[in-house]
Amino acid sequence: MNNFEWNFPTKINYGPGKVNEVGEIAKAYGKKAMIATYARGGFLDSIIDTVEASLKEAGIEFVTFTGIEPNPRAQTIDKAIDKFKAEKCDLVIALGGGSVIDGSKYIAATSFSGGKAWDYVVLGDRVPREYTGAYPIISIPTISASGSECNAGGVLTNAETNEKSFSRSPYRFPKVAIVDPELLTSVPLSITKDSCVDIFSHLIEHYLSSHSESDFADRITEGIILTLKENFDKIITNLSDTEVRGQLALCSIFGWSGLQALGRTGSIPMHSIEMPLSAIYDLPHGRGMTIVIPPYLELMADVLPHRWAKLARRCFGVTEQDDLKAAKLLSVKVVEWLKSTESYLTLSDVNIPSDQFEKMADDVVRMFPGSKANTTTGPRPVTKEEIIKIYEMCK
Ligand SMILES: [Fe+2]
Known part of the structure; x- marks a missing residue:
């Protein structure tokens, strides 16, 4: 097991109707809030109204910044930062999915620390700027997927360069996450499916x-995967089930909280390989993960076969005793699972052509370099050629 430091400073305020309490909760953190959210005109409109009414009732001033995109753009976030400063706000209320919450973290921390949102992301060999602090954030997740509602990570897309990258800062943990399962029932079926695969x-x-090995982390992870699978099956038959939405909300939060990796933190090659799909083609992140996961699992099965085999046996019913054979069954079982929930997708299903595979792989190895030239980090360095091969297998 590796050494680690871990904390979970975000208070979770869970329950149906909890969104109505945002005004009272916000009083402890600021006097003038920026509500950061998606463009109006979608299923969130009435929820934006609810948040505004609650703040008004509690006597909290606010401005509402709409228009944060799925795959939030640094250029949009910079506009929000300008508005936050011009309006002299001192609190961000992030109302939306991972994209909005990620973007809100950049609003809160960049407004405090100066510069532009993109200055702070990881980008190849560049040393990112460091925050000096952040204004407080209250997250109100409207989708269960990213875990962003209770963690310090955040992904941004640069629309000028078609790059997508991330950063992490302890200043950006939300102070409170208001997790209201009634809000989550408004998520449509296709986004619900994408979200469940993102959690996975x-x-x-x-x-x-x-x-490294950590039995504790393995059992936590396996328990959440089994909970996710059971509740994925349930939610696609009844999108309005608040009990199931609540269970998926916990899978989202603790699936990307660090708890699932205590003592065996690794790297995130599948996310790195997906990044160009979202950056270049604006594909929703969860949908991109759905496409990338099976070929990655197939191609890399022989790298850490005992780990692949453990997951296959404990979460996908594989009984094969030989590790390498069991490892190779993992991608087969995951494809079966995705098909059983009608979630399985290929690049052609989302109309992404194959003419940019070389550039996409170049982007991955440049932005997230591994320990050897022309690789990205993984259980061993993943070569540019292997990344192209994975895209080929996604067709
Ligand atoms: Fe993700």
Whole structure:
């Protein structure tokens, strides 16, 4: 087991109708809030109204910044930062899915620390700027997927360069996450499916990339995967089930909280390989993960076969005793699972052509370099040629 430091400073305020309490909760953290959210005109409109009404009732001033995109753009976030500063806000209320919450973290920390949002992301050999602090954040997740509602990570897309990258800062942990399962019932079926696969991707990244062993982390991860699978089956038959939405909300939060990787933190090659799909083609992140996961599992099965085999046996019913044979069954079982929930997708299903595979792989090895030239980090360095091969297998 590796040494680690871990904390979970975000208070979770869970329950149906909890969104109505945002005004009272916000009083402890600021006087003038920026509500950061998606563009109006979608299923969130009435929820934006609810948040505004609650703040008004509690006597909290606010401005509402709409228009944060799925795959939030640094250029949009910079506009929000300008508005936050011009309006002299001192609190961000992030109302949305991972994209909005990620973007809100950059609003809160960049407004405090100066510069542009993109200055702070990891980008190849560049040393990212460091925050000096952040304004407080209250997250109100409207989708269960990223875990962003309770963690310090955040992904941004640069629309000028078609790059997508991330950063992490302890200043950006939300102070409170208001997790209201009634809000989550408004998520449509296709986004619900994408979200469940994104949660799965978070659970398997470190499980399959670390060379350290931690029985505790393995059992936590396996327990969340089994909970996710059971509740995935339930939610696609009844999107309005608040009990099931609540269970998926916990899978989202703790699936990417660090708890699932205590003592065996690894790398996130599947996310790195997906990044160009979202950056270049604006594909929703969870949908991109759905496409990338099976070929990655197939191509890399022989790298850490005992880890692949453990996951296959404990979460997908594989009984094969030979590790390498069991490892190779993992991608087969995951494809079966995705097909059983009608979630399985290929690049052609989302109309992504094959003419940019070389550039996409170049982007991955440049932005997230591994220990050897022309590789990205993984359980061993993943070569540019292997990344292209994975895209080929996604067709
Ligand atoms: Fe993800």
